[in-house]
Amino acid sequence: MVKLSEKQRSIVEHKEGAILVKAGPGSGKTRVLTERIKHLLLDKKRCKILALTFSNFATDEMRNRLQEDTAIRDCVENVTVGTIHSFCLEMVQTRGNLAGLNQDIVIFESEEDRASILRDVFVADPQFYSVLVNAKQKPDVFIKKCLSKISDFKKRFISPEMCNYGELFPLVYRAYNESLLKQNALDFDDMLFYAYRILIENPAVVKLYTSLYKYICVDEAQDLNYAQYNVIKALCGKEFCNIMLVGDENQAVYGFNGSDSKFMTVQFVNDFKPKEYLLNKNYRSARAIVAFANKLGNYNSETNFVYEGELTASSYHDEKEEAGAVFNKIKYLLAKGHRDIENKLSYSDFVIIGRNKYVFREIENILAENRIPYFYKKINNGIDIESDYIKAFELSIRLIINPQDTVHLRELSRLVKVRIARSNLSIIDKLNKILLHGYANLLPALTLLQNADIDFDKVLNALENNLPDDLSDDDRYLIMNDIDQWKKHWKKYKSIVPGENRSLLSFRNHISLGKTHDIQYDNGVALLSAHISKGLQYEVVFIIGLTEGTFPDYRAVRAGETELNQEKNSMYVAVTRAKRLCYLSCPQTKLMPWGDYKRQTPSRYIQDILDRERL
Numbered sequence: 001m002v003k004l005s006e007k008q009r010s011i012v013e014h015k016e017g018a019i020l021v022k023a024g025p026g027s028g029k030t031r032v033l034t035e036r037i038k039h040l041l042l043d044k045k046r047c048k049i050l051a052l053t054f055s056n057f058a059t060d061e062m063r064n065r066l067q068e069d070t071a072i073r074d075c076v077e078n079v080t081v082g083t084i085h086s087f088c089l090e091m092v093q094t095r096g097n098l099a100g101l102n103q104d105i106v107i108f109e110s111e112e113d114r115a116s117i118l119r120d121v122f123v124a125d126p127q128f129y130s131v132l133v134n135a136k137q138k139p140d141v142f143i144k145k146c147l148s149k150i151s152d153f154k155k156r157f158i159s160p161e162m163c164n165y166g167e168l169f170p171l172v173y174r175a176y177n178e179s180l181l182k183q184n185a186l187d188f189d190d191m192l193f194y195a196y197r198i199l200i201e202n203p204a205v206v207k208l209y210t211s212l213y214k215y216i217c218v219d220e221a222q223d224l225n226y227a228q229y230n231v232i233k234a235l236c237g238k239e240f241c242n243i244m245l246v247g248d249e250n251q252a253v254y255g256f257n258g259s260d261s262k263f264m265t266v267q268f269v270n271d272f273k274p275k276e277y278l279l280n281k282n283y284r285s286a287r288a289i290v291a292f293a294n295k296l297g298n299y300n301s302e303t304n305f306v307y308e309g310e311l312t313a314s315s316y317h318d319e320k321e322e323a324g325a326v327f328n329k330i331k332y333l334l335a336k337g338h339r340d341i342e343n344k345l346s347y348s349d350f351v352i353i354g355r356n357k358y359v360f361r362e363i364e365n366i367l368a369e370n371r372i373p374y375f376y377k378k379i380n381n382g383i384d385i386e387s388d389y390i391k392a393f394e395l396s397i398r399l400i401i402n403p404q405d406t407v408h409l410r411e412l413s414r415l416v417k418v419r420i421a422r423s424n425l426s427i428i429d430k431l432n433k434i435l436l437h438g439y440a441n442l443l444p445a446l447t448l449l450q451n452a453d454i455d456f457d458k459v460l461n462a463l464e465n466n467l468p469d470d471l472s473d474d475d476r477y478l479i480m481n482d483i484d485q486w487k488k489h490w491k492k493y494k495s496i497v498p499g500e501n502r503s504l505l506s507f508r509n510h511i512s513l514g515k516t517h518d519i520q521y522d523n524g525v526a527l528l529s530a531h532i533s534k535g536l537q538y539e540v541v542f543i544i545g546l547t548e549g550t551f552p553d554y555r556a557v558r559a560g561e562t563e564l565n566q567e568k569n570s571m572y573v574a575v576t577r578a579k580r581l582c583y584l585s586c587p588q589t590k591l592m593p594w595g596d597y598k599r600q601t602p603s604r605y606i607q608d609i610l611d612r613e614r615l
Helices: 006-012 029-043 056-067 084-099 111-124 126-133 139-155 169-182 188-201 203-212 226-236 262-272 287-295 319-336 357-369 388-401 406-416 427-435 440-449 456-465 473-496 504-512 554-559 561-575 607-614
Strands: 019-023 049-053 079-083 215-218 243-247 275-279 310-318 350-354 374-376 525-529 538-543 578-591 597-599
Touching (some): 029 049, 029 056, 029 215, 056 079, 084 188, 084 226, 111 126, 111 139, 111 169, 111 406, 139 169, 188 203, 203 226, 215 226, 287 578, 310 319, 319 350, 319 357, 319 538, 319 578, 357 374, 388 427, 388 440, 388 473, 406 427, 456 473, 473 504, 538 561
Parallel strands (some): 019 243, 049 079, 049 215, 215 243, 350 525, 350 538
Antiparallel strands (some): 578 597
16 A cells, blocks of 8 residues: 555545645655545446656556556556646547548658648749748748647637638648648647537547546646647536646746746636645655755745755866766766765766757767767657668558658658659559659558558568678668667557557557657666656766856847746756755856857856855
8 A cells, every 4th residue: 555645535535526736746746646546446436547748758657557466456457647738639639520631641740741731832823922032031930930839729629710810821831731730630730620610510429438437537637738728628627527637836947838837727627626646755855855945936845855965066167077977976876875865876877957959068978988878868759760672661551651751751752762753543552653763662561550450570580680781881780779669569559559559640649749759778778858857767867068058058138028927937847856955056157169269157057055165
């Protein structure tokens, strides 16, 4: 039985009605959420529960915690755990006909695909093309700016028809949407856009979901944006109120994506009148770390640890000296340990956090020189393919899934360096014709993919057994590594999707949503951006590059209050990743990309500590 505090138990055993849990870092948020789900499963005659998260990492963590409990093993399948995007995609694919969509619709997840479609829109219309070539920015920059505006509109559920048609942009926006649908495709924002439309236009669908799921739980609710909150609100309809939101407004760091903690703290309170609980006792971080985090701003965490811990700030001559100090501290702690850490430390107990990837240059150099294992943790969708051969395989899969996909047909044609004349041939015939010009060895594997029953293990075996004879060792190395990636994605897909529900389209969409990426940590020192570090914990945390303009970022300093609050929240997140020890540092000078050294000002977050140490 998991030990819970009195306040945690009150949340777990909460009966009917909406509930808002404001949970600070290290307060047992995930434990309370999963324990409440377990309690509901056992207490409510195995009702069905929908648990929505914001990342595949959080989804995997929650699912694993639930599956490990033997008490609910025979009813754990009554919990649907997934990201908001994956839930919306499932709705769009099963009920998209209600919004005029095909059930076999695909996701164009990459910015390159979206840019390709919008570029075609501009080129196809003389009026649009004139705007593109006469824009003040370069065409690629202008297209990127237009895509950003389209994304902003979709996130606010503003369709082209709702815009002022006295302007050009709504016409471009509409043409972009029409071109996507001609490809039988949606972009990422469309998943929520169409899910919302299905819900508000079809009360029977809302009734179906609220009859199916007796409880809805939303994790990391401080990160909700307009579209996500309103999809959840529409899902509840006018009567459903058994909804639980959990989050910490002080960890809201995704403002650049339209997120706003007020959807949790204000809008949800107004709409659902929830019972509110506050979890502010930090069971993870030592006293010194919590004390500093509270001083950052309007934070009120308490610490439950008897450990004092350690938090210091240091200034160094330059980034190289700063990196050397971090390396020496890691070496010292590995050898000598610390009074507040019971176990012997290993490399995986250390993390180095920076505002952006550019601050890691010197620390990477010194770790590599001394053969200290380290790794970056990245969050991405899709598959990072290195070889042209497997890239052709991946593009071919897209075309087999979606015979209306001219975007990836054109990309394959460019890759193989073959021009396909306009003709009445089907896309599959054009695909075969292109591959015969240089990638014919792919055809045995691709032929297997056109069977009704997908057996991707056989496909990958056929791929390995039919490699071209004239490959160089370097090419073969890249191809085999790429095939190994596909094996890992397929293995993960099989572990989460029952055999009867597997299909090539489903597999590809799982990859697009990042659901088949293995959540794993390499053995070594972690190098993380502040955003990526969220939700993780380490014995020892270093936060480097703490200068004005870097952390906080200079763009946030220029923009003012809202963006600066996001930066402060990011710093709060970074510091509270530490369980016992946290070391903050800054360089006095930085080497700029053009070769000059520039004097630096310590970040406002550590200036007070540095001033006290000088006295």
